Amino acid sequence: MGAGVAGQRRQISPALRWVTDISxxxxxxIALGLLGLVTVVFxxxxxxxxxxxxxxxxxxxxxxxITFIQAxxxxxxxxxxxxxxxxxxxxxxxxxxxRLLLSVLSTSMVLPTLVVALGLVDVFGRRGWWNAxxxxxxxxxxxxxxxxxxxxxxxxxHTYMDAPFIARGLLHRLENIPAEHFKLARGLGLTxxxxxxxxxxxxxxxxxxxxxxxxxxxxxxxxAIVLMIGGSPRFNTLEVAIYExxxxxxxxxxxxxxxxxxxxxxxxxxxxxxxxxSGNILQAVRRPAPMWPEPRFTLIMQxxxxxxxxxxxxxxxxxxxxxxxxxxxxxLAGTATFRLALVSSLxxxxxxxxxxxxxxxxxxxxxxxxxxxxxxxxxxxxxxxxGLLTFSGTVYLAVPALVLGLGFFxxxxxxxxxxxxxxxxxxxxxxxxxxxxxxxxxxxxxxGKAADKYDRLAxxxxxxxxxxWRLIEWPVLRQDLGYLLALTFCLSLGDLGVIALFGxxxxxxxxxxxxxxMGSYRTADAAGIxxxxxxLCLAVFFxxxxxxxxxxxxxx
Amino acid sequence: xxxxxxxxxxxxDSQGDQNYSFDLVGRAGEIVxxxxxxxxxxxxxxxxxAGFLTPVAGTVEVDGTNINARPPGQRxxxxxxxxxxxxxxxxxxxxxxxxxxxxxxxxxxxxxxxAGALSKVGxxxxxxxxxxxxxxxxxxxxxxxxxxxxxxxxxxxxxxxSALDMDTRDEMLALVRSxxxxxxxxxxxxxxxxxxxxxxxxxxxxxxxxxxxxRVEEVLP
Numbered sequence: 001m002g003a004g005v006a007g008q009r010r011q012i013s014p015a016l017r018w019v020t021d022i023s024x025x026x027x028x029x030i031a032l033g034l035l036g037l038v039t040v041v042f043x044x045x046x047x048x049x050x051x052x053x054x055x056x057x058x059x060x061x062x063x064x065x066i067t068f069i070q071a072x073x074x075x076x077x078x079x080x081x082x083x084x085x086x087x088x089x090x091x092x093x094x095x096x097x098x099r100l101l102l103s104v105l106s107t108s109m110v111l112p113t114l115v116v117a118l119g120l121v122d123v124f125g126r127r128g129w130w131n132a133x134x135x136x137x138x139x140x141x142x143x144x145x146x147x148x149x150x151x152x153x154x155x156x157x158h159t160y161m162d163a164p165f166i167a168r169g170l171l172h173r174l175e176n177i178p179a180e181h182f183k184l185a186r187g188l189g190l191t192x193x194x195x196x197x198x199x200x201x202x203x204x205x206x207x208x209x210x211x212x213x214x215x216x217x218x219x220x221x222x223x224a225i226v227l228m229i230g231g232s233p234r235f236n237t238l239e240v241a242i243y244e245x246x247x248x249x250x251x252x253x254x255x256x257x258x259x260x261x262x263x264x265x266x267x268x269x270x271x272x273x274x275x276x277x278s279g280n281i282l283q284a285v286r287r288p289a290p291m292w293p294e295p296r297f298t299l300i301m302q303x304x305x306x307x308x309x310x311x312x313x314x315x316x317x318x319x320x321x322x323x324x325x326x327x328x329x330x331x332l333a334g335t336a337t338f339r340l341a342l343v344s345s346l347x348x349x350x351x352x353x354x355x356x357x358x359x360x361x362x363x364x365x366x367x368x369x370x371x372x373x374x375x376x377x378x379x380x381x382x383x384x385x386x387g388l389l390t391f392s393g394t395v396y397l398a399v400p401a402l403v404l405g406l407g408f409f410x411x412x413x414x415x416x417x418x419x420x421x422x423x424x425x426x427x428x429x430x431x432x433x434x435x436x437x438x439x440x441x442x443x444x445x446x447x448g449k450a451a452d453k454y455d456r457l458a459x460x461x462x463x464x465x466x467x468x469w470r471l472i473e474w475p476v477l478r479q480d481l482g483y484l485l486a487l488t489f490c491l492s493l494g495d496l497g498v499i500a501l502f503g504x505x506x507x508x509x510x511x512x513x514x515x516x517x518m519g520s521y522r523t524a525d526a527a528g529i530x531x532x533x534x535x536l537c538l539a540v541f542f543x544x545x546x547x548x549x550x551x552x553x554x555x556x
Numbered sequence: 557x558x559x560x561x562x563x564x565x566x567x568x569d570s571q572g573d574q575n576y577s578f579d580l581v582g583r584a585g586e587i588v589x590x591x592x593x594x595x596x597x598x599x600x601x602x603x604x605x606a607g608f609l610t611p612v613a614g615t616v617e618v619d620g621t622n623i624n625a626r627p628p629g630q631r632x633x634x635x636x637x638x639x640x641x642x643x644x645x646x647x648x649x650x651x652x653x654x655x656x657x658x659x660x661x662x663x664x665x666x667x668x669x670x671a672g673a674l675s676k677v678g679x680x681x682x683x684x685x686x687x688x689x690x691x692x693x694x695x696x697x698x699x700x701x702x703x704x705x706x707x708x709x710x711x712x713x714x715x716x717x718s719a720l721d722m723d724t725r726d727e728m729l730a731l732v733r734s735x736x737x738x739x740x741x742x743x744x745x746x747x748x749x750x751x752x753x754x755x756x757x758x759x760x761x762x763x764x765x766x767x768x769x770x771r772v773e774e775v776l777p
Contacts, residue, residue: 180640183608189629190658198654202645
């Protein structure tokens with residue numbers, strides 16, 4: 001094999017070999033480039049920020065407080081629901097549809113926020129399904145009527161999106177508890193509560209601070225949900241206030257002041273998140289723990305949690321589907337704006353996804369270079385490079401899309417008359433930076449494990465460049481790459497961040513068009529667009545990873 | 557006396573239907589070995605006795621009482637696994653105390669009992685250590701101390717010492733021997749190492765695998 005590989009390597013040009021070596025250089029250059037991009041954006045914002053003194057900065061403290069309160073409440077509720085759901089699913093391992101339910105819950109990460117908001121309004125809005133049910137029940141049930149608009153609705157929507165994210169992470173930890181611990185608990189006669197306290201809770205605790213901070217950060221920078229169901233300026237978060245300052249009040253200095261506050265808080269939270277990464281104290285499961293009968297009360301509680309959350313999660317999606325199928329798709333497809341939005345969304349999401357994955361591969365490769373003793377000698381520079389790569393990979397979390405969009409907006413205004421020319425670049429940059437943290441979290445450990453296992457053999461066989469990629473990296477990473485491609489495509493497809501600033505007649509995406517139609521009460525068309533977005537996201541999320549499945553996955 | 561009578565279990569896997577049948581006797585103060593190659597069903601036998609698996613037929617009797625219907629926590633049985641016998645986030649004292657009272661609310665007398673059990677296994681000075689800081693041999697000693705405070709007549713050992721070095725393994729086997737004799741426990745030890753078994757066991761059973769059927773046979777001296 002070694003001779004064959006050497007023969008293949010000689011046919012590759014030096015430039016291509018330099019890249020396909022997946023060596024450390026491209027990743028470091030990319031990391032520096034991303035940091036450079038953020039710095040330019042920051043300078044653009046600061047440039048306008050110097051005039052903040054002449055702007056209206058009143059109420060920023062109040063907005064900051066509301067943003068903290070809604071993010072805090074969203075985190076607490078998501079955590080409680082997430083723990084209950086993970087615990088219930090851990091103990092109900094076999095029921096028809098469990099795998100389907102887990103797949104459906106995993107879509108919470110990629111569902112377009114605007115579609116979720118629309119679905120929740122369909123169910124819990126003033127004229128929603130819930131209130132219709134209460135009306136049917138009769139006048140005695142008036143107290144049970146709900147309105148989703150306001151702080152409660154924001155927290156409900158964030159819980160909808162984030163509780164499944166927490167549940168999946170915690171379920172993974174619960175499933176990794178050694179079977180012997182459950183046997184011990186059973187053998188010692190521990191009650192379900194004692195088992196939770198002594199066996200399950202200690203396994204969850206190390207993951208909770210990190211997960212809470214991520215959810216807090218997501219809620220803190222939430223835009224579409226707050227915009228749609230905040231209901232009143234009283235509940236405006238920083239992101240929405242930035243948007244309104246730019247688009248409604250035309251007060252750029254105020255937008256910049258808000259963006260600086262947002263940047264400062266997010267950077268602090270990201271630094272905290274990075275310091276809280278938990279080590280995995282659990283051992284890999286050799287075989288799943290057997291199931292035993294639970295006490296009746298515990299059993300009822302577990303089924304109730306699973307059933308209620310499934311109903312809560314699925315009903316808004318059904319509402320979006322049922323409302324959407326009534327739309328006049330023929331007329332909608334005939335409109336130039338819809339066609340433009342559809343085509344723009346698809347190519348922007350495709351380019352963003354491919355670019356994000358390519359950048360992540362190079363960065364993950366650099367990261368493993370500096371952590372592997374086989375690849376680099378220990379030196380203080382290694383630590384510096386690792387820090388650079390880690391920070392650069394999570395930088396999006398510190399620079400929310402709307403703030404990034406504001407930076408591009410200010411830059412474009414300084415040099416160009418036509419904002420639409422810079423819009424695709426701004427959108428792709430924001431999408432890529434949004435997807436990078438997810439891609440790196442998956443690819444970095446996978447590539448590290450592949451290196452640990454195969455580096456000695458590969459080096460001894462002089463296997464590198466394209467041959468190494470084909471024979472080692474691709475079989476190991478292909479499933480992860482399929483999942484990531486779907487994930488990053490869907491995240492980009494559904495995002496209403498930067499496009500909210502740049503969208504217009506000449507440049508539109510599906511989320512922007514949906515937002516416009518909702519704002520102008522063209523509800524039938526909005527429902528149709530929402531269904532198109534939802535269908536596209538779900539189809540890509542379920543089909544693309546299947547295309548990357550090999551017959552067997554290479555073991556790491 | 558521990559008595560397995562026509563204890564039968566079925567399960568299906570990628571290799572087809574597997575049928576297990578166990579007939580076995582263990583007496584007080586006796587260590588009985590159960591040997592066989594990996595996957596032959598040794599651990600399944602212990603899981604049936606401990607109540608982690610439910611047999612399709614047959615009985616598990618301890619001192620003449622059928623315990624088939626009892627849940628694991630109420631069986632007169634303690635078990636030591638090869639790994640993960642301790643909760644590493646708890647201390648040594650708490651790990652042993654779980655054998656006395658799962659709520660960990662112990663009376664002074666019960667606290668003394670925990671300390672006594674740890675002394676018995678040679679860890680009297682490690683009461684306040686965390687379980688994670690112990691060596692493999694020390695962890696198994698703590699687990700053994702917990703089985704002592706649980707005060708149950710049947711001790712099941714699921715290859716608990718196979719991951720230890722030879723000297724530590726010999727020490728642990730000698731400790732088990734002395735505890736079984738002193739407390740007149742019925743000990744069933746599963747191992748794939750016949751030499752280990754012959755070194756400490758009074759009698760030995762062997763798992764026999766005949767296509768999909770597995771059963772035990774006593775190995776006569």
